[in-house]
Amino acid sequence: MKPTVHDIANIAGVSLATVDRVLNGRPGVRLVTRGKVEEAIASLGYVRDLAAANLAKSRTYSFVFILPANDNSFMIGLTEEVRGAVARSSFERTDIRIVDVPPFDPDALVAALEAALAEKPAGVAFVAIDAPEVRAAAERLRQAGIPMVTLVSDLPDSSRDHYAGIDNIAAGRTAGSLMGRFLSGPFLGERGATVAVLAGSMLVRDHRERLEGFSTVIAQAYPNVHILPVLEGRDDPVLAETMIADALRRNADIAGIYSLGAGNRGLIRALQKARGPRRPLVIAHELTASTRVALADGIIDAVLNQDAGHEVRSAIRVLKAKADGLPVLAAQERIRIDIFLKDNLP
Amino acid sequence: MKPTVHDIANIAGVSLATVDRVLNGRPGVRLVTRGKVEEAIASLGYVRDLAAANLAKSRTYSFVFILPANDNSFMIGLTEEVRGAVARSSFERTDIRIVDVPPFDPDALVAALEAALAEKPAGVAFVAIDAPEVRAAAERLRQAGIPMVTLVSDLPDSSRDHYAGIDNIAAGRTAGSLMGRFLSGPFLGERGATVAVLAGSMLVRDHRERLEGFSTVIAQAYPNVHILPVLEGRDDPVLAETMIADALRRNADIAGIYSLGAGNRGLIRALQKARGPRRPLVIAHELTASTRVALADGIIDAVLNQDAGHEVRSAIRVLKAKADGLPVLAAQERIRIDIFLKDNLP
DNA sequence: CTGTTAGCGCCTTCAA
DNA sequence: TTGAAGGCGCTAACAG
Secondary structure (H helix, E strand, O other), X not given: OOOOHHHHHHHHOOOHHHHHHHHOOOOOOOHHHXXXXXXXXXXXXXXXXXXXXXXXXXXXXXXXXXXXXXXXXXXXXXXXXXXHHHHOHHHHOEEEEEEEEOOOOHHHHHHHHHHHHHOOOOEEEEOOOOXXXXXXXXXXXXXXXXXXXXXXXXXXXXXXXXXXXXXXXHHHHHHHHHHHHHHHOOOOEOOEEEEEEEEOOOOOHHHHHHHHHHHHHHHHHOOOEEEOOOEEOOXXXXXXHHHHHHHHHHOOOEEEEEEOOOOHHHXXXXXXXXXXXXXXXXXXXXXXXXXXXXXXXXXXXXXEEOOHHHHHHHHHHHHHHHHOOOOOOHHHHOOOOEEEOHHHOO | OOOOHHHHHHHHOOOHHHHHHHHOOOOOOOHHHHHHHHHHHHHHOOOOOHHHHHHHOOOOEEEEXXXXXXXXXXXXXXXXXXXXXXXXXXXXXXXEEEEEEOOOOHHHHHHHHHHHHHOOOOEEEEOOOOOHXXXXXXXXXXXXXXXXXXXXXXXXXXXXXXXXXXXXXXXXHHHHHHHHHHHHOOOOEOOEEEEEEEEOOOOOHHHHHHHHHHHHHHHHHOOOEEEOOOEEOOOOHHHHHHHHHHHHHHOOOEEEEEEOOOOHHHHHHHHHHOOOOOOOXXXXXXXXXXXXXXXXXXXXXXXXXXXXXHHHHHHHHHHHHHHOOOOOOHHHHOOOOEEEOXXXXX
């Protein structure tokens, strides 16, 4: 039989209340008494029953999720996943509030973090923007003892407790390897091949990191692949379509395209229209309705993906664990870089 | 405030005990009374608090995991993951018993299933062998109302409630696509390329399915790739090494190797020794200590993997849900076909 | 400083 | 067929 607070009380010769005070580190216990109780706890190998504790406290974990009101499929999907968690909240003892903020706006994010701080939730998850003022706001939350998880985009060297997202440098490297190997056959002649890169903005960290990883691998392992200057499509389908169409027109020998941001609908449209003699090899990020179809149709060759559902569930698990001072299972919380070919689509 | 059994009792004008009887479908309630209670439940939108219920029952979920005592790294890792779950069992209200059975032995598996049935656990997970007597034993468990999950290897068209493992046909297809694309460049000349396949045994379903997927894609999309007769290494490192060494010696023009089973240590040793003019392209299954090193060293080009930790955690979650008659989150329980290049190693 | 007591939401005797 | 009362393991007033 697992030991309970009663057993501790008996062995230590104190009352339940005192045991509880010690267990929860509350003041008002003499040092000697505390010692006796802690001894009993250790000797019994006691572990508290969290479910019972939460029942007694009628506790619900109140979390705030701050999400950019971006209208690309990935962010919409992410928000959808959080909504799903909200729907399940009654079963999971959570109370999740979703806060929308304008995208790419550090000040708005800071304001949202401040607002969250004011209501003292049990935890906060947010899609970070890598800016000093955001880092400062995060530090204030930490001072207040509020667990924090960054989602999708990290805030390194900050006081966040955990990052629920992929390693974007590794993702870029993976894209680079795939590009290099896939190109090797049909495209790479004596004079090498040319590759275009479509990003959202070089201001956001994930995009910079993906490009960095990609460029590194290409330079090291595929020196005869030439990368054109980055196109910044601001994750906007219309802009992306124009830029890709232009690039294909000006540069007839583009053999590959790496789309490392969102807004792939525009890219796909441009590719569908510009049917040249030989279609370029395309690697894109995020499995959405449009990239899925493009992959199945052979317009896109590979999709790198981060599982938004996993990220959201992981963020919640981690916030709960941090709120309770419990350890997390690192292996369970690692967000994979999924590689999808048309053959392993879920 | 969430409605409780008290609210139901008040509205229906009955006692808590009666409410409980209705909630748990126990006999001893007049039809009219039952009707009143059910009406109150519906009108309140009541959902029971599982944690409180389990506390009151001091319930622990007793599960049996039947695992083949295979000595390859993957099975050892799988067992390790179950051990991890056993270690966490006090926190998760589970009581997991691990039963080892000789590998590839349907009768032993049937005996283990019978033994499990005898002790009436809350659920059973097992690595299936695709045989009629196993299917029959599974049916007996289902008759007894014991939830069942197949792990890693499925038992299709049977009475198992869930399969925690990957789609092996899709895995084979994925390997085929990668092989075809990777080969296209450096190897595929006018006269095509030759590929060897190393399997454990064509008697186990996963291996058959992987080969099927692989062959299909190669035949359809890469007709000038020629697949040699399958080598069955029985997942034995020593045997595998001999077979691969032999094959490389006899067939100097082997351009690629697909290792779809376990026992990759032997494969790797053979490759290290047989340094020909140009090393073959290698795709293997399961990320283990040895395949990881081989991938990093460039001896293996890609590893397809199933996350054993995820499979075990998923099996437990599903068994719990089935035991409680609750739905499962399909997206969370889907086991991915992970593709690892040296760039996205965890 | 310490103990008593009454719950949290649900289940389970036992008695009526 | 129904209800009253006690308890699961833990917490939180409120007294001493």
